[in-house]
Amino acid sequence: MVPLETGEIGIDTPDLLPERTAVHDAVIEIHAPVGLATSVWSHPILGAPTTQVEGNQTVTRWTLRDHLARRVEDGTPKMDRSVGVSLGTSTWKDVARGLRETVAALDDHDPAVGEWARGVVASAKAEADRAKVDAVVIAAGVAVKEGSTGELSDILFGHATGPQSNDARAVLNDHEGTRTWLIVRALRELGVPAEVVVAESEPFSASPNFPPHFGRFVHPLAIAHPTGADAVWIDADVPGPPLPAGHISPELRGRLALHEDGGVSPLPAVSGDDGRDEVDERLVVDGQGDAHGTFTIMLRGRDAQDIAEALQRVVGDERQRALRGVVLSWVPFANVDSIDLSSSEGSWQVALRAAVTIPGYAQPEGGGSSPDGGTWTLPGVEPVHEVYPRGSSSTLSAVYATEGKRESALAVSRAVQYHVHRRVELPAGAQVVRTPGPFEVKSRELDASRRLAVSAGPPAAVEDDLTLEVPTGTVPASGYQKFVADAHHADDAFLASTRVRMHAGK
Numbered sequence: 046m047v048p049l050e051t052g053e054i055g056i057d058t059p060d061l062l063p064e065r066t067a068v069h070d071a072v073i074e075i076h077a078p079v080g081l082a083t084s085v086w087s088h089p090i091l092g093a094p095t096t097q098v099e100g101n102q103t104v105t106r107w108t109l110r111d112h113l114a115r116r117v118e119d120g121t122p123k124m125d126r127s128v129g130v131s132l133g134t135s136t137w138k139d140v141a142r143g144l145r146e147t148v149a150a151l152d153d154h155d156p157a158v159g160e161w162a163r164g165v166v167a168s169a170k171a172e173a174d175r176a177k178v179d180a181v182v183i184a185a186g187v188a189v190k191e192g193s194t195g196e197l198s199d200i201l202f203g204h205a206t207g208p209q210s211n212d213a214r215a216v217l218n219d220h221e222g223t224r225t226w227l228i229v230r231a232l233r234e235l236g237v238p239a240e241v242v243v244a245e246s247e248p249f250s251a252s253p254n255f256p257p258h259f260g261r262f263v264h265p266l267a268i269a270h271p272t273g274a275d276a277v278w279i280d281a282d283v284p285g286p287p288l289p290a291g292h293i294s295p296e297l298r299g300r301l302a303l304h305e306d307g308g309v310s311p312l313p314a315v316s317g318d319d320g321r322d323e324v325d326e327r328l329v330v331d332g333q334g335d336a337h338g339t340f341t342i343m344l345r346g347r348d349a350q351d352i353a354e355a356l357q358r359v360v361g362d363e364r365q366r367a368l369r370g371v372v373l374s375w376v377p378f379a380n381v382d383s384i385d386l387s388s389s390e391g392s393w394q395v396a397l398r399a400a401v402t403i404p405g406y407a408q409p410e411g412g413g414s415s416p417d418g419g420t421w422t423l424p425g426v427e428p429v430h431e432v433y434p435r436g437s438s439s440t441l442s443a444v445y446a447t448e449g450k451r452e453s454a455l456a457v458s459r460a461v462q463y464h465v466h467r468r469v470e471l472p473a474g475a476q477v478v479r480t481p482g483p484f485e486v487k488s489r490e491l492d493a494s495r496r497l498a499v500s501a502g503p504p505a506a507v508e509d510d511l512t513l514e515v516p517t518g519t520v521p522a523s524g525y526q527k528f529v530a531d532a533h534h535a536d537d538a539f540l541a542s543t544r545v546r547m548h549a550g551k
Contacts, residue, residue, distance in 0.1 A: 143202025174271030285353030374436030
């Protein structure tokens with residue numbers, strides 16, 4: 046092994062048990078100088094190692110014999126997928142030193158950046174530090190249409206990057222690069238202290254003691270410290286426009302972040318409920334069970350970022366198809382009669398409003414040809430919705446609980462956070478005879494609830510209120526069974542139908 050420019054060594058041994066492979070006899074040995082400080086992680090299948098001193102070397106040995114092919118499980122955290130050993134001589138302070146050196150390599154005091162920053166706050170008439178932060182973040186999204194995370198990823202921290210080439214002025218001139226660094230440099234020019242932190246973009250390992258490892262912290266963020274206000278987190282290097290100052294992508298909440306001083310801490314949940322998607326569905330059912338009405342949605346998070354980025358280059362029929370896909374992911378059997386983008390171009394939130402018609406929305410119970418004079422059912426809601434690039438819906442069980450039992454932790458890499466309000470007006474003479482009962486489950490891995498209310502009218506209506514939150518993170522193998530049970534219960538509750546009696550002749 047050849048050390049990095051910082052003098053550190055990192056080793057990841059090959060996977061001993063890739064798919065459909067069994068092992069008759071295998072040994073992993075690591076020889077290191079006596080007294081060398083290292084951090085070591087090994088896959089649980091390897092068991093505990095033996096250690097002995099041979100001369101001036103410490104020999105650590107893992108032995109695996111007569112092991113059948115293992116079950117390769119979907120959704121395993123990135124570094125836990127290989128049956129191997131990870132060893133490193135780095136500490137998080139060493140990695141943070143690489144972050145500081147990267148920042149120093151990007152640093153400059155180019156007059157053009159200061160002039161741009163002062164022009165931004167002058168145009169926005171921003172006098173207080175907090176207002177300056179807001180103005181600079183918005184302007185960075187205009188100047189750089191697509192943010193890049195590469196320059197501030199820890200993958201580069203341990204390597205020499207050569208002469209300065211991607212400073213803030215280059216980002217402004219080329220209209221590409223890291224928005225985070227442009228914002229930090231601009232704020233410093235304006236006298237507002239700001240720093241760079243780098244966060245995980247996906248669950249890295251279920252082990253809290255996994256060795257410091259390059260490639261873990263790859264998503265840059267900025268923290269501004271305006272005078273007279275709390276620290277402001279900035280998440281700018283995302284698809285589409287940057288998030289407003291003070292917001293963090295839902296996918297990053299709870300993730301760990303590396304600070305310039307070497308500290309590693311979870312990111313704060315700074316957005317509260319305004320980070321979740323909001324859906325409002327208002328339908329009117331006629332005597333034949335067909336429905337028509339409106340569907341509105343306010344998308345936030347990664348879906349909104351991906352769609353906002355696509356809308357900058359997608360036009361015509363392809364644009365309409367992408368917008369209809371959002372509606373159809375929530376109302377799969379609807380005819381989308383019209384659809385409009387109600388949010389402004391370049392907004393970090395994507396708002397849609399559509400007029401929909403749903404043939405056969407209410408279904409006769411028992412398979413009759415018409416609900417008139419009988420009992421008919423109003424459908425529930427599938428819990429999981431993929432709105433881009435192609436609209437689809439599914440259940441929690443199908444997405445997260447595909448295995449009845451797990452040997453490894455489950456990594457949840459994409460957050461699901463929404464609130465739905467659905468109002469269904471019934472035809473004259475209809476009477477609700479049965480509704481699903483209230484439901485709520487609340488845990489660290491899954492938070493879901495459903496509440497229904499019936500309004501006597503006229504017209505009679507069913508008001509449905511649903512919330513779901515599946516945060517990103519890892520579900521430990523020991524807690525997987527409970528998570529699966531909660532997911533099944535949530536699926537049953539969300540999909541449960543409402544039964545309505547339609548009086549004959551009405």
